[in-house]
Amino acid sequence: MSTLLHINSSPLYGRSVSRELTDAFVSEWKASHPDGTVTDRDLNSTSIPPITADWVGAVYTPEDARTPEQKELLSLSDTLLAELEQADEYVIGVPMHNFGIPSALKLWIDQIARVGRTFAYVDGAPKGLLVGKKATFIIATGGIYDAQTQMASFNFVEPYLRSLFGFLGVTDATFLTAGGTMALNYGTDRETFLAPHLKAVQTHAQAISGGQA
Ligand SMILES: Cc1cc2nc3c(=O)[nH]c(=O)nc-3n(C[C@H](O)[C@H](O)[C@H](O)COP(=O)(O)O)c2cc1C
Numbered sequence: 001m002s003t004l005l006h007i008n009s010s011p012l013y014g015r016s017v018s019r020e021l022t023d024a025f026v027s028e029w030k031a032s033h034p035d036g037t038v039t040d041r042d043l044n045s046t047s048i049p050p051i052t053a054d055w056v057g058a059v060y061t062p063e064d065a066r067t068p069e070q071k072e073l074l075s076l077s078d079t080l081l082a083e084l085e086q087a088d089e090y091v092i093g094v095p096m097h098n099f100g101i102p103s104a105l106k107l108w109i110d111q112i113a114r115v116g117r118t119f120a121y122v123d124g125a126p127k128g129l130l131v132g133k134k135a136t137f138i139i140a141t142g143g144i145y146d147a148q149t150q151m152a153s154f155n156f157v158e159p160y161l162r163s164l165f166g167f168l169g170v171t172d173a174t175f176l177t178a179g180g181t182m183a184l185n186y187g188t189d190r191e192t193f194l195a196p197h198l199k200a201v202q203t204h205a206q207a208i209s210g211g212q213a
Contacts, residue, residue: 001035001036001037002033002036002037002088002089003036003037003038003039003086003087003088003089004026004029004033004036004037004038004039004087004088004089004090004091005038005039005041005083005084005086005087005089005090005091006022006025006026006038006039006040006041006091007022007041007042007043007090007091007092007093007105007108008022008040008041008042008043008044008092008093009043009044009092009093009094009095009101009102009104009105009108010044010093010094010095010102010140011044011095011102011104012095013044016093016095016140017095017140017178017181017184017194017197018093018094018095018138018139018140018178019093020194020198021093021138021140021176021178021194021197021198021201022091022092022093022138024198024201024202024205025091025136025138025201025202025204025205026038026091028201028202028205028206028209029089029091029205029209032205032206032209033209039083039086039087041080041083041108043104043105043107043108044104046104046108048076048104048107048108048111049076049107050107050110051110051111054070054073055073055074055077057070058070058071058073058074059074059077059114059115060115076111077111077112077114080108080111080112081111081112081114081117081118084112084118084130084133085130087133088132088133088134089133089134089135089136089208090133090134090135090136090170091135091136091138092105092135092136092137092138092161093138093140094137094138094139094140094157094161095139095140095141096139096140096141096142096145096155096157099154099155099156099157100156100157100160101156101157101160101161109164112168113164113167113168117129118130118168118169119167119168119169126167127169128166128167128168128169128170128171129168129169130165130168130169130170131169133169133170133172134172134173134208135165135170135172135173135174136173136174136176136204136205136208137158137161137173137174137175137176138176138177138178138201139157139158139175139176139177139178140177140178140181141155141157141177141178141179141180141181142180142181142182143179143180143182144179144180145177145179146179158175158177161173161175162175174204174208176197176200176201176204178194178197181193
């Protein structure tokens with residue numbers, strides 16, 4: 001039985017393009033995994049504090065030497081890590097904010113990028129520990145950042161997520177981007193705008209499912 005971890009990070013809920021597209025992915029995934037489990041993690045309704053010196057100290061204290069306070073400090077991180085470890089696949093909705101990822105997603109990343117759990121150093125070289133996972137990132141951007149365009153170098157979303165998740169061992173990653181969503185603020189019909197992106201998401205979800213149930 002497969003498990004899909006469904007993560008969203010747009011604060012816009014009903015107006016969000018990335019949320020609508022990850023929902024479409026989940027529907028498609030459920031159709032091809034009737035016995036599968038979907039874990040939802042909404043980062044805009046999860047209270048994630050920034051990491052502190054005490055948190056870092058707890059992470060670098062060997063597990064069997066941690067105090068009850070240190071264990072408590074790491075409990076949210078442990079919960080979020082368990083979700084990542086238990087899932088086989090991830091779909092992650094990402095709005096571009098200020099050319100990068102939204103702060104809610106960064107707070108989550110700071111909790112799950114943990115030495116000994118998601119990465120290690122072996123003979124001085126980094127080794128990702130989240131192996132055998134398949135990730136789909138669905139990004140929505142107000143402008144257009146396609147390769148070869150003048151704005152391409154302003155896109156820190158995909159390069160960052162590709163590097164970070166690759167570092168953690170998630171090398172089987174697909175990035176689908178709905179670019180130019182600002183047109184929706186200037187009268188473009190939402191259904192018409194979304195149609196090719198919904199199609200791309202469905203096609204990708206079907207392709208990676210390969211008919212498995
Ligand atoms: C706080 C904020 C910052 C944004 N910064 C950018 C940006 O730097 N570049 C851009 O192209 N669009 C930017 N946008 C527009 C969003 O990328 C766009 O609305 C996109 O559809 C967001 O995904 P969502 O619809 O899933 O929320 C920003 C939007 C917000 C709310």
